[in-house]
Every structure is written in C-alpha cells, then in structure tokens.
Amino acid sequence: MVQYKLYYFNGRGRAEVIRLIFAVAGVEYEDIRISGEDWPKHKASMPLGQMPVLEMDGMKLCQSQAICRLLTNKFGLVGDSDMDKYWCDMFIDMLDDMSKKFPFTEKDEEKKKELLKVFLNVTTPEALLKMEKFYLENNNGEESFLVGKLSAADLVFVTFFDFLVPMKEDILTGVPKLAALYKRIREVPNIKAWISKRPETAF
Numbered sequence: 142m143v144q145y146k147l148y149y150f151n152g153r154g155r156a157e158v159i160r161l162i163f164a165v166a167g168v169e170y171e172d173i174r175i176s177g178e179d180w181p182k183h184k185a186s187m188p189l190g191q192m193p194v195l196e197m198d199g200m201k202l203c204q205s206q207a208i209c210r211l212l213t214n215k216f217g218l219v220g221d222s223d224m225d226k227y228w229c230d231m232f233i234d235m236l237d238d239m240s241k242k243f244p245f246t247e248k249d250e251e252k253k254k255e256l257l258k259v260f261l262n263v264t265t266p267e268a269l270l271k272m273e274k275f276y277l278e279n280n281n282g283e284e285s286f287l288v289g290k291l292s293a294a295d296l297v298f299v300t301f302f303d304f305l306v307p308m309k310e311d312i313l314t315g316v317p318k319l320a321a322l323y324k325r326i327r328e329v330p331n332i333k334a335w336i337s338k339r340p341e342t343a344f
C-alpha cells in the first residue's frame with residue numbers, strides 16, 4: 142500500500158482539495174500541519190521551498206494542481222468520457238480564473254475592502270451565471286454533479302465556496318442550481334464526515 146504524507150500549514154488553503162480527494166477515495170494519509178513558527182526549519186526540505194507537498198512512498202511532490210491531477214486520475218475522479226474530462230478541467234479552469242481575481246495581495250486595507258466588495262458582489266456573481274449555464278447544458282438540465290458523477294471539479298468548487306460563503310453568505314443566491322449543488326457536494330457521506338471532523342481554521 143502506498144504511504145502518503147501531506148505537508149501544509151494549519152489551514153485549508155491550497156491543500157484542502159487534496160485532503161478532500163483522499164476523503165472521497167477513502168485513502169489513508171498523514172495530514173502534517175506545520176506552524177508558521179516552525180516553517181523556516183522545514184522550508185529547505187521542500188522541493189520548491191513551498192507547500193503543499195505530497196510525500197508518496199518517500200518521494201516529495203510539489204505544485205498543488207499537479208498533485209490533484211495525479212490523485213484524481215489515480216482515484217477515478219475526473220469523469221469517464223473524454224468530454225467529461227474536458228468539462229471537469231474546464232470547470233476547474235473557470236474556478237481558477239475566479240479565484241485569481243480575489244485581492245489576496247493588496248496591501249492597502251481600504252483598497253482591499255473595495256476590491257473585495259467588487260469581487261463578492263459583481264465579478265464572482267457574473268462568472269457564476271455563466272458557470273451555471275454550462276452546468277445545466279452539460280448535464281441536460283439534470284441536477285447531478287458538475288460532470289454527472291462526482292469529480293475533481295466539484296471538490297474545487299466546494300473548497301472555493303467554503304472560503305467565500307463565510308464572507309458573503311448569499312453569494313450563491315443568484316445561481317440556485319449551483320447553490321443546490323454546493324449543498325449536495327457537502328452531503329456526500331465521505332465529504333460530510335471530513336468537513337465535520339477537520340480542524341476549524343480561518344481559511
């Protein structure tokens with residue numbers, strides 16, 4: 142059996158999709174959380190001096206999205222047909238575009254507040270309308286997961302909105318089908334179990 146160790150800070154951040162993949166697949170791993178204080182001691186031992194890092198039978202792998210693709214391919218969470226795989230990647234790219242617009246790096250607090258307002262009230266709701274349209278077209282109007290069966294796209298979606306919903310509770314109100322999808326993903330038994338036991342962290 143492959144031995145997995147996941148190294149990250151004590152937060153969901155860029156590691157949470159990886160944790161959800163393990164939860165859905167029912168695969169054991171060591172969830173190693175390094176404090177900010179201890180990080181300088183570990184930095185040099187990480188391939189790119191950053192985390193998350195997944196250690197697989199002693200081999201340290203970096204870059205969260207590449208790790209996710211490796212695991213979702215391995216555990217069958219990418220959709221069955223070539224077109225489902227395309228849609229899975231396409232939804233992930235859409236979510237990636239949305240998340241890149243979050244003002245993470247803005248240092249000026251006032252400016253950040255303004256940018257965040259636009260992000261939560263304009264930019265993201267507009268992108269969500271397009272996403273909901275694709276979701277319904279792709280599933281012939283059926284209310285299933287983003288590409289029919291549960292896939293990496295759903296895990297990226299739920300992780301992103303677990304981050305945004307506490308900032309704006311009704312962010313999904315304008316897209317009722319995606320709001321229902323968000324709830325449906327969180328009700329998947331292995332996901333629900335992980336969410337209920339994962340450490341409470343700010344982000």
Ligand SMILES: N[C@@H](CCC(=O)N[C@@H](CS)C(=O)NCC(=O)O)C(=O)O
Pocket residue numbers: 154155184190191192193203204205206
């Ligand atoms: N593209 C990388 C980015 C990794 C990254 O920026 N990691 C941050 C935490 S989210 C980090 O390790 N920061 C500490 C440092 O750079 O010293 C990925 O997705 O894995």
